Structure formats: structure tokens, C-alpha cells
Amino acid sequence: MLYAILCYNFEDVVGAWTAAEDALVMARLGVVEAGLAAAGRLGAVGRLLPTTAAVTLRKGREALVIDGPFAETKEQLLGFYVVDCGDLDAAIDVARELAVANPARGAYEIRPLAVYRPGHLSEARAKRSPRVLGVKA
Amino acid sequence: MTIANIDAAWIDAALTAACPQAMAALLRYFRDLDTAEEAFQDACLRALKAWPKNGPPRDPTAWLILVGRNAALDGVRKQSKSAPLPPEELISDLEDAEAALVDRLDGEHYRDDVLRLLFICCHPDLPATQQVAVALRIVSGLSVKQIARAFLVGESAMEQRITRAKARIGAADVPFGAPNAEEREQRLTAVAAMVYLVFNEGYSAGGKELRTRGSLCDEAIRLARLLLRLFPSEPEIMGLTALLLLQHARAPARFDAEGAVVLLEDQDRSLWNGRMIAEGLALIDKAVRHRRPGPYLVQAAIAAEHDRAERAEDTSWTRIDLLYGDLEQLAPSPVVTLNRAVAVSKVAGPQAALAMIEPLAPKLSGYFHFFGLKGGLLLQLGRREEARVAFDQAIALANTAAEAAHIRLHLDRLMKEGAG
Numbered sequence: 001m002l003y004a005i006l007c008y009n010f011e012d013v014v015g016a017w018t019a020a021e022d023a024l025v026m027a028r029l030g031v032v033e034a035g036l037a038a039a040g041r042l043g044a045v046g047r048l049l050p051t052t053a054a055v056t057l058r059k060g061r062e063a064l065v066i067d068g069p070f071a072e073t074k075e076q077l078l079g080f081y082v083v084d085c086g087d088l089d090a091a092i093d094v095a096r097e098l099a100v101a102n103p104a105r106g107a108y109e110i111r112p113l114a115v116y117r118p119g120h121l122s123e124a125r126a127k128r129s130p131r132v133l134g135v136k137a
Numbered sequence: 138m139t140i141a142n143i144d145a146a147w148i149d150a151a152l153t154a155a156c157p158q159a160m161a162a163l164l165r166y167f168r169d170l171d172t173a174e175e176a177f178q179d180a181c182l183r184a185l186k187a188w189p190k191n192g193p194p195r196d197p198t199a200w201l202i203l204v205g206r207n208a209a210l211d212g213v214r215k216q217s218k219s220a221p222l223p224p225e226e227l228i229s230d231l232e233d234a235e236a237a238l239v240d241r242l243d244g245e246h247y248r249d250d251v252l253r254l255l256f257i258c259c260h261p262d263l264p265a266t267q268q269v270a271v272a273l274r275i276v277s278g279l280s281v282k283q284i285a286r287a288f289l290v291g292e293s294a295m296e297q298r299i300t301r302a303k304a305r306i307g308a309a310d311v312p313f314g315a316p317n318a319e320e321r322e323q324r325l326t327a328v329a330a331m332v333y334l335v336f337n338e339g340y341s342a343g344g345k346e347l348r349t350r351g352s353l354c355d356e357a358i359r360l361a362r363l364l365l366r367l368f369p370s371e372p373e374i375m376g377l378t379a380l381l382l383l384q385h386a387r388a389p390a391r392f393d394a395e396g397a398v399v400l401l402e403d404q405d406r407s408l409w410n411g412r413m414i415a416e417g418l419a420l421i422d423k424a425v426r427h428r429r430p431g432p433y434l435v436q437a438a439i440a441a442e443h444d445r446a447e448r449a450e451d452t453s454w455t456r457i458d459l460l461y462g463d464l465e466q467l468a469p470s471p472v473v474t475l476n477r478a479v480a481v482s483k484v485a486g487p488q489a490a491l492a493m494i495e496p497l498a499p500k501l502s503g504y505f506h507f508f509g510l511k512g513g514l515l516l517q518l519g520r521r522e523e524a525r526v527a528f529d530q531a532i533a534l535a536n537t538a539a540e541a542a543h544i545r546l547h548l549d550r551l552m553k554e555g556a557g
Binding site for chain 2: 010012013015016017021049050051052053055065066067068074103104105126127
């Protein structure tokens with residue numbers, strides 16, 4: 001069974017990490033990821049830019065684009081993992097490992113996936129910037 | 138690193154993150170900067186003791202506000218025994234009160250408080266350096282020592298500067314009521330300018346000062362993101378945040394190991410911070426949808442043109458020239474024209490650029506970059522003696538050792554070529 005592990009944390013606090021603190025946490029999470037990858041259990045992994053970079057499309061008769069994240073919450077969705085786990089207990093174990101690697105506050109939401117399409121995007125795509133055209137009105 | 142260490146770091150980060158909102162709420166309550174500041178510091182001390190023992194509260198900001206308020210009220214009661222006791226609800230059991238407070242603090246309530254606090258810091262009576270100092274002290278909660286180090290002045294001098302600023306704010310008639318829509322817009326403009334000032338204090342630091350002053354850039358970015366969360370649909374706040382991110386992304390490449398300036402075209406672009414660039418570009422993308430470009434957004438778009446070029450020679454100077462043209466219309470100033478001249482020199486050559494900046498001379502006679510660019514253009518045109526005069530003037534006006542050293546390089550080259 002595939003599980004999504006959704007990472008929630010205080011954006012303010014994570015955003016206030018120094019580059020060194022950030023790198024340390026990422027390195028420790030990287031060790032957990034590498035273990036899962038070596039076992040052939042790791043799917044897509046994503047880290048999201050701050051919620052200030054988000055827009056939300058509200059569906060309706062006429063879809064409305066709103067600046068900001070879907071919901072103003074105390075903890076924000078900051079990233080996700082897709083992991084292949086035998087059962088829920090195994091998925092919780094993975095979340096526990098992640099929590100040891102990044103023991104700040106926050107929470108991991110563990111949700112089984114109903115549909116999974118692995119896609120074909122390479123990592124380099126994340127580094128490609130959006131096109132910014134003229135800003136003239 | 139142990140879990141306990143991480144906890145200490147977490148508490149530190151949580152206190153920093155809560156500072157603007159907590160200070161703002163305490164200020165609204167006490168209507169006095171010093172009392173609010175003491176209350177917040179008191180609450181932080183208590184948090185350092187209580188949180189490791191009891192675990193962090195559900196809402197750190199609400200906890201700090203409530204505990205700070207109670208501590209300050211306690212102090213007031215001790216000082217004047219005759220004063221009537223404060224309403225019971227304010228000093229009642231923390232658990233219940235916290236829950237109630239959290240409800241009240243949810244969502245938009247913070248917004249006007251923080252804006253008011255920031256606005257107080259950029260009170261028009263205060264000179265810019267004092268605005269920045271007070272903002273860093275009150276909004277960012279930096280210690281006087283940290284601020285003094287960033288400004289390269291002594292601690293007592295900075296203490297005096299902040300005290301004077303506070304006295305001026307105290308004497309002025311500071312409006313504490315919730316701002317109306319028009320006031321909010323005016324305040325937002327002033328506040329955005331102040332955040333930009335904080336950033337520039339850090340950005341204009343030389344290589345050797347970068348370690349202490351560079352943190353001002355991080356602080357400005359944090360404040361800009363905070364503003365953006367308070368005003369998520371303001372394209373100029375998106376533009377401001379993007380501008381700061383796109384400029385700061387280049388920080389690791391701006392100085393060499395000796396602290397000397399590395400020009401944009403010579404920078405090792407692999408050192409640029411890709412995540413900051415991605416965030417800045419995403420914000421521009423969002424802002425452009427509003428079709429209300431303002432000066433920050435256009436400046437961010439100019440910074441983006443540089444950041445998106447993988448090599449210096451990939452830079453689209455034509456687009457940069459056009460963007461500066463937009464900026465000249467939105468926010469005309471001789472400095473903007475001077476910057477445009479750099480783009481013009483790349484697109485149309487040094488003669489055209491020189492013709493463009495010569496009329497600026499009376500207005501920019503005290504501006505380092507004017508003479509730096511003028512010298513560079515004259516040099517390209519082979520007018521060496523005039524170039525030397527311009528470079529000499531630039532050195533006399535340099536703000537940092539790194540700036541002066543950079544011009545001196547040009548001069549040395551001129552002298553050598555002249556001798557050879």
C-alpha cells in the first residue's frame with residue numbers, strides 16, 4: 001500500500017532557521033529517505049515554498065483565484081513523501097523516523113493513496129524558473 | 138545534536154516568530170512602548186522556563202501575550218498598591234484564558250495590531266536610521282547589542298538612539314485606534330519602505346561586515362513575508378518580498394574571500410540561492426496577475442532578469458532597459474535613470490549612456506555610484522584623464538571600504554596603462 005506522509009509544521013519557525021540549521025535537518029531527513037529508497041519503498045518527495053508563494057483556485061460556477069494558501073492554519077503543509085508500506089503501522093514507523101530526524105514541533109499526516117501516477121518529471125525541472133514576462137499593465 | 142538542543146532552538150525561533158504579533162498586541166493593551174517591551178521580555182523569560190518543562194503551548198503567540206500582560210499588570214500592582222485591581226478575567230487561570238484568547242486572536246485580528254506597531258516605528262518624525270533601529274528593537278526583538286553591531290556603533294550610542302526615538306514616539310500623538318482603509322494604505326506604503334530600509338542596511342554592508350549586517354537582510358525578508366501574510370493580495374508587497382529574495386539570493390557570490398566586491402557579471406552564479414530565486418519568481422508571477430505594477434514589482438522584475446540568466450552574457454539588457462523605463466514612469470528619480478544608463482550602455486553603447494547621465498550631475502554630485510559609472514563609461518570611450526577624475530570623486534564619496542577598493546582597482550589599472 002502506498003501512503004502519503006504530509007508534513008505540517010510552523011512555517012514561521014521553519015522559515016526562521018538559519019541556512020546551517022536547515023541544512024542539518026535536510027541532511028538528517030536525507031538519511032531516512034536514502035534508507036527508504038535503498039529498500040525500493042520511496043516515491044515522490046516534495047518540499048513546498050512558503051504559503052505566501054501560493055495562490056488558491058476556488059471552484060464554483062466561475063473559478064476564483066485567491067492569493068494565499070487554501071486555509072490559514074497555525075501549522076502549514078510544507079512538504080510530502082510517498083512511501084510504500086506494508087500496513088499502517090509500518091507507515092507510522094516511517095513517520096516516527098522522520099520525526100526523529102526533524103524533532104521540532106509540527107505533525108505528519110499519514111494518508112493512504114487511492115491512485116498514484118509516478119509521472120516522469122526530473123528533479124532538474126524544479127530548478128527551472130517560471131517565465132516572468134513584462135510586468136506592464 | 139540532542140532533542141533538548143533542538144527544543145532550545147525551536148523555542149528561540151518560536152519567540153522570534155511571535156515577537157511582532159505579541160509586541161503589537163501588548164502595545165495596543167498598554168499603549169506604551171517600554172511597558173509593552175518589558176512585558177514581552179518577561180513573557181519570554183517565563184517561556185524559557187515553562188516550555189521545556191510543560192511542553193510548548195498550543196499557540197505560542199497567545200501564550201506570550203497573556204503571560205506578558207499578566208506579568209506587567211503584576212508589576213503595576215506592586216508599584217502602586219492603591220491602584221484598583223485589574224479585571225479578574227485578565228489574570229484568571231491560564232488554561233481557560235488561553236483558549237479564549239486563541240479564539241480572539243485567530244485570523245485577521247493580528248493584522249491591524251502588527252501594522253500599527255510597524256507604523257509607529259516608521260513615524261514620520263523619526264529620521265530613517267532611528268526608524269530602522271526602533272523597528273529592529275521592537276518588531277524584531279533584536280538586542281541593543283545586536284543592533285549596535287549591525288550598525289557598527291557602540292552599544293551605548295545605539296541605546297541612546299533608541300531611547301531618543303522612543304521618547305519622540307511617546308511625545309507624538311500616535312493613533313492607537315484601528316486604521317481605516319485609507320490610513321491602512323498609507324501605512325502599508327510607509328511600512329514597506331521601512332522594511333526595504335532594514336534590508337538595505339544589511340545589503341549595503343561590505344564583505345567584512347557582512348556576517349553581522351547580513352542578518353538584517355534575513356530579518357527584512359522575514360518582515361516582508363509577515364506583511365504578505367497580513368496582506369496576501371497586495372501586489373506591491375509581493376513585489377517587495379520578491380525583490381528582497383531575488384537580491385539576497387546573490388549574497389553568497391557578492392564578495393570574494395578577501396571581502397572585495399565581485400561585480401554581478403563576474404559572480405559565480407552557482408553560488409546563488411536557487412530556492413530564494415524560485416520563491417521570488419513565484420511571487421512576481423502572482424503579482425503580475427493583478428495588473429497593477431508598482432515600483433517594487435518592477436524592481437523585482439529587473440532583479441529577476443539578472444537571476445534568471447545562467448551566464449552574465451545571457452542577460453537581456455533590452456528587457457532590463459524597458460523595465461527601467463517603466464520604473465522611471467512609476468517612480469522617477471535620478472538614481473533610477475542612472476541605473477537605466479547601465480542597461481543603455483549595454484544596448485546602445487557608452488556614448489548614449491553618458492549622454493543620459495550627464496544631465497543628472499547637479500542632482501547626484503554627492504553620489505558614489507554616479508561617479509563610478511561615469512568613470513567606467515569614460516574609460517570605455519578612451520577618455521582616460523576624465524575617467525581618472527571621475528574615479529577620484531567616486532573614492533571620495535565611497536560608503537564602505539569595499540566600494541573604495543573596487544574603484545581603486547580601476548584607477549590602478551589606469552595608472553599602469555598610463556605608465557606603459
